[in-house]
Amino acid sequence: MKIVIPQGFTLAVTSAGFKTPGKTDLALAVSDVPAAAAGVFTRNQFKAAPVQIGQHILHERDQARAVLINTGQANACTGAEGLANCRLTQEMVAVVTGLAPSEILPASTGVIGAQLRMDAWQQAIPRLVENMGGADIEDFASAIMTTDAFPKYAGEQFRMGAGMVSIAAVAKGAGMICPNMATMLSVVLCDAAVDSASWRELFPRAVAATFNRATVDGDTSTNDTLYALANGVSGVQIQNEDDFAVLEAAVTRVLAKLAYMLVQDGEGATKVLHIRVSGADCAGDAEQCARTVGHSQLVKTAMYGRDANWGRIVAAVGRCGVPFNPADLVVNVCGVELFKREQPTTLDFDSLLSEALAQRDINIDISLGDGPGVYTLLASDLSHEYVSINADYRS
Amino acid sequence: MKIVIPQGFTLAVTSAGFKTPGKTDLALAVSDVPAAAAGVFTRNQFKAAPVQIGQHILHERDQARAVLINTGQANACTGAEGLANCRLTQEMVAVVTGLAPSEILPASTGVIGAQLRMDAWQQAIPRLVENMGGADIEDFASAIMTTDAFPKYAGEQFRMGAGMVSIAAVAKGAGMICPNMATMLSVVLCDAAVDSASWRELFPRAVAATFNRATVDGDTSTNDTLYALANGVSGVQIQNEDDFAVLEAAVTRVLAKLAYMLVQDGEGATKVLHIRVSGADCAGDAEQCARTVGHSQLVKTAMYGRDANWGRIVAAVGRCGVPFNPADLVVNVCGVELFKREQPTTLDFDSLLSEALAQRDINIDISLGDGPGVYTLLASDLSHEYVSINADYRS
Numbered sequence: 036m037k038i039v040i041p042q043g044f045t046l047a048v049t050s051a052g053f054k055t056p057g058k059t060d061l062a063l064a065v066s067d068v069p070a071a072a073a074g075v076f077t078r079n080q081f082k083a084a085p086v087q088i089g090q091h092i093l094h095e096r097d098q099a100r101a102v103l104i105n106t107g108q109a110n111a112c113t114g115a116e117g118l119a120n121c122r123l124t125q126e127m128v129a130v131v132t133g134l135a136p137s138e139i140l141p142a143s144t145g146v147i148g149a150q151l152r153m154d155a156w157q158q159a160i161p162r163l164v165e166n167m168g169g170a171d172i173e174d175f176a177s178a179i180m181t182t183d184a185f186p187k188y189a190g191e192q193f194r195m196g197a198g199m200v201s202i203a204a205v206a207k208g209a210g211m212i213c214p215n216m217a218t219m220l221s222v223v224l225c226d227a228a229v230d231s232a233s234w235r236e237l238f239p240r241a242v243a244a245t246f247n248r249a250t251v252d253g254d255t256s257t258n259d260t261l262y263a264l265a266n267g268v269s270g271v272q273i274q275n276e277d278d279f280a281v282l283e284a285a286v287t288r289v290l291a292k293l294a295y296m297l298v299q300d301g302e303g304a305t306k307v308l309h310i311r312v313s314g315a316d317c318a319g320d321a322e323q324c325a326r327t328v329g330h331s332q333l334v335k336t337a338m339y340g341r342d343a344n345w346g347r348i349v350a351a352v353g354r355c356g357v358p359f360n361p362a363d364l365v366v367n368v369c370g371v372e373l374f375k376r377e378q379p380t381t382l383d384f385d386s387l388l389s390e391a392l393a394q395r396d397i398n399i400d401i402s403l404g405d406g407p408g409v410y411t412l413l414a415s416d417l418s419h420e421y422v423s424i425n426a427d428y429r430s
Numbered sequence: 431m432k433i434v435i436p437q438g439f440t441l442a443v444t445s446a447g448f449k450t451p452g453k454t455d456l457a458l459a460v461s462d463v464p465a466a467a468a469g470v471f472t473r474n475q476f477k478a479a480p481v482q483i484g485q486h487i488l489h490e491r492d493q494a495r496a497v498l499i500n501t502g503q504a505n506a507c508t509g510a511e512g513l514a515n516c517r518l519t520q521e522m523v524a525v526v527t528g529l530a531p532s533e534i535l536p537a538s539t540g541v542i543g544a545q546l547r548m549d550a551w552q553q554a555i556p557r558l559v560e561n562m563g564g565a566d567i568e569d570f571a572s573a574i575m576t577t578d579a580f581p582k583y584a585g586e587q588f589r590m591g592a593g594m595v596s597i598a599a600v601a602k603g604a605g606m607i608c609p610n611m612a613t614m615l616s617v618v619l620c621d622a623a624v625d626s627a628s629w630r631e632l633f634p635r636a637v638a639a640t641f642n643r644a645t646v647d648g649d650t651s652t653n654d655t656l657y658a659l660a661n662g663v664s665g666v667q668i669q670n671e672d673d674f675a676v677l678e679a680a681v682t683r684v685l686a687k688l689a690y691m692l693v694q695d696g697e698g699a700t701k702v703l704h705i706r707v708s709g710a711d712c713a714g715d716a717e718q719c720a721r722t723v724g725h726s727q728l729v730k731t732a733m734y735g736r737d738a739n740w741g742r743i744v745a746a747v748g749r750c751g752v753p754f755n756p757a758d759l760v761v762n763v764c765g766v767e768l769f770k771r772e773q774p775t776t777l778d779f780d781s782l783l784s785e786a787l788a789q790r791d792i793n794i795d796i797s798l799g800d801g802p803g804v805y806t807l808l809a810s811d812l813s814h815e816y817v818s819i820n821a822d823y824r825s
Contacts, residue, residue, distance in 0.1 A: 080756050081748035081772070112744060114773040147741030148774045211728060211745065252727040254742070255749040332647040332727070332812075333606060333820055340821030346542030347649070349507060350606065353476035354650040361475050377476070378509045379543045417727075419817050425728055426735030426813075 038190035043268025051159030053107025070266035077259030083111035097231035228267030251301035303421030315408030329414030433585035438663025446554030448502025465661035472654030478506035492626035607646035623662030646696035698816030710803030724809030
C-alpha cells in the first residue's frame with residue numbers, strides 16, 4: 036500500500052555504513068515550514084543522548100522543522116561524549132540544510148554503549164541531504180529498521196472542510212518492546228494546521244491507546260521516542276473540538292496499525308495475542324491482569340505450541356495480584372469458552388480450536404466479574420527463533 | 431550424598447500409573463508420633479484442592495502425622511469433585527494405616543484441570559502402605575518429580591546438648607517456578623522436639639530467604655505447598671531462643687540448597703544467575719529491581735548466549751520503577767565491573783569474561799547507590815530447550 040507523504044514534507048535516506056553495508060541506516064524528514072512538534076519518550080531511567088536532547092528541545096520550543104534518525108548505534112549510556120556527538124550530528128545537518136540545529140529532532144537506535152561513528156556521519160550527511168525528496172514513506176521506514184523483519188508504516192487521508200489532511204507515520208522495533216510512553220522509534224507527519232498545545236495533548240492519549248498496549252518481551256528500551264510534526268501546509272485548519280476529535284481519531288488509528296505491526300514483527304513472533312480483560316474493578320486492575328498474562332512465558336510458549344492451555348492462563352490470572360472472585364473468572368480463547376465457575380468447560384476444545392490456533396491472530400478474552408474495568412493488550416508469543424535472535428545479538 | 435531420614439519417620443513410594451508407567455508417582459511420609467506441623471502455601475488465587483484441604487487442616491490443628499503426595503494430576507481447578515476426591519485419598523490411606531484422615535496432609539502436582547484417577551488410587555494405596563519403610567529420601571524426592579530432571583533433596587544433622595537433630599527435605603519443580611510463599615512442593619522432616627507455634631514461625635522467614643528468592647519463569651503455581659513436620663523423636667528439645675536460632679539456621683540452609691536445585695533444574699536452564707541488588711533505599715526496592723532483571727527475557731537469553739550484555743541489564747534496571755540516581759549505578763558480572771557512571775567501563779570484558787560465562791553459576795551484582803536495601807535472587811536463563819518443553823507440554 037502506497038502511503039502519501041503529507042504536503043510540505045520531504046524525506047531522504049542514505050547508507051552511512053552504520054549497520055550492514057549497502058542497507059540504508061540514516062533518515063531525515065524535513066518540513067518546508069516550522070511545524071507544531073510533539074514528543075513522547077521512554078520512561079526508562081537511562082535515557083539515550085538523543086532522547087535527552089529531543090526532550091530538551093521540545094521543552095524549550097513548540098515547533099520544529101526536521102527529524103534525524105540513525106540506526107546501528109543507540110547512543111545510549113555514552114555519557115558526555117554521546118551528548119556532544121548527538122549535537123554535532125544536528126550541526127552537520129544544519130550546515131547543509133540551512134536549518135537551525137535546535138530545529139532538528141534527533142533519534143538513534145541500535146547497540147547500547149557504543150559511541151556514534153562520527154567519521155561515517157561526516158561522509159554521509161552531504162549524501163543524505165543531496166537525496167532530499169528521493170525517499171518515500173516506505174524507504175523512510177526501511178532506513179530506521181534494526182532487527183525488524185519488515186518496514187512499518189501507515190497513513191490516512193481525510194477530508195475536512197474544503198481541504199484534505201494527510202497523516203503518515205513510521206515505526207521500528209522488534210525487541211526490547213514494552214513501550215512505556217512510546218515505541219522504540221516512531222515519527223508522525225501531518226499537514227494539518229493545529230496549534231502546538233493541542234497537538235501535544237493528543238499524543239499521550241493516542242500512545243496510551245496504541246503503542247503502550249503492545250508488548251513483545253516486556254523490556255522497555257532506553258531509546259523509545261515518538262516525534263510528531265504537524266506543519267499546516269495542507270491549509271486545513273483544526274479549528275474546534277470536533278475537528279480535533281476527527282484528527283485524534285485518525286492519528287490513533289494510524290498508530291494502532293503500527294502497534295499491531297510491532298507485535299506481528301516481534302522477535303521470533305508467530306502470533307499476535309489480543310488479550311482483553313474485562314469486568315475488573317478498574318481499568319488499572321484490568322491492565323495489570325492483561326500484562327501478567329501477556330508477559331507469562333508459559334502462556335506465550337503455549338500459544339507458540341498452538342495449545343489451548345487454559346490452565347496457564349488461569350494460573351497467570353490467579354497470581355496477577357488484582358482482587359476478583361475466582362468463581363467469576365471466565366476465559367475464552369478464539370471465541371470458545373474454556374474455563375468458567377473455577378473449572379474447565381467440557382467442550383472438546385482441542386478439536387474446536389485446532390484451526391483457530393493455527394492462525395496468526397489469537398483472541399484471549401478474560402472476564403474477572405462485572406466491574407467496569409477493561410484493558411486490551413497486544414502480545415507476541417515466545418518461540419525458538421526468539422531465543423536464537425537474543426542469545427546471539429549483542430546490544 | 432546419602433541423607434539420613436530423621437528419627438521416627440518412615441517413607442513409602444509406589445508407581446500408581448499416574449504418569450509414565452513404571453515410574454514412581456505416589457509418596458507417603460509418616461511420623462511414628464504426632465508431629466508439630468507447619469505449612470506454607472501458594473498465594474495464587476486459584477488454589478488446588480489439596481492446598482485448600484491442607485490449609486484447613488493446619489488452621490484447625492497444630493499437629494499432623496503424615497504427608498501424602500501424588501504427581502500426574504494437580505487436582506487444581508477441579509471444583510467440588512476435586513475436593514471430594516482429595517478427601518477420599520486421605521480416607522483410603524487412613525483406613526490402611528490407622529491414622530485419622532485429618533492427620534494426613536495432602537499435596538498434588540501435574541496437569542491442571544484433570545480429576546484424580548480414583549480407580550488407580552484405589553489399587554495403589556494398599557501397595558503404597560505395604561512399602562512403608564522401603565524408601566529413602568532420594569526415592570521420596572524421585573516419586574514427586576514431574577518435569578524435573580533430577581530428584582531434589584538435602585539435609586543436615588547437628589548436635590544439640592546430648593542429642594543429635596536430623597533434618598531432611600525434598601522439593602520438586604522445574605516450571606511454573608516463581609514461588610510466592612513456597613515452592614511447587616516441598617516436605618521438611620525433622621526429629622527435634624519443638625512446639626508447634628515456634629515451628630510455624632520459622633517457615634515464613636526461611637521460605638522468604640530461600641524458595642521465594644528463586645525464579646525460573648515468573649509463573650506462580652496453583653499448587654505450591656511446603657509441609658514441615660517436627661516429631662521430637664530424637665529426644666532433643668528446642669528449649670530457648672538460642673536453640674531455636676540454631677534450628678532455624680539449619681532449616682534455612684537446607685531450603686537454600688533445594689531452592690538452588692530448583693533453579694539449576696529450571697526448564698531448559700543452563701545457568702543459575704545469582705542476582706544481588708544492593709544500595710537501594712529499602713529491601714523492597716532491591717527486590718523489585720532484582721526481579722525485573724531476573725525476569726527480563728533479554729537478560730536471560732543473553733546469559734544463555736554467554737554474552738556479557740550489560741546494556742540489557744542496565745535497561746532492565748532503568749525500567750524497574752524504583753528510585754535511584756542513574757549516576758550511582760554499578761553493574762558487576764562475575765567480578766568484573768562492566769558499567770559505572772552511566773557508561774560501560776573500558777575493560778575488554780569479552781575476553782575477561784569468556785571463561786566465567788561458560789560456567790553454570792553467574793554472579794550479577796547491581797549497586798543502586800548507598801542505601802541499606804539488599805536483595806538476592808536466583809534466576810535461570812532462557813534457552814531453546816525451555817521453548818521446546820513449554821510449547822509441547824500440556825498442563
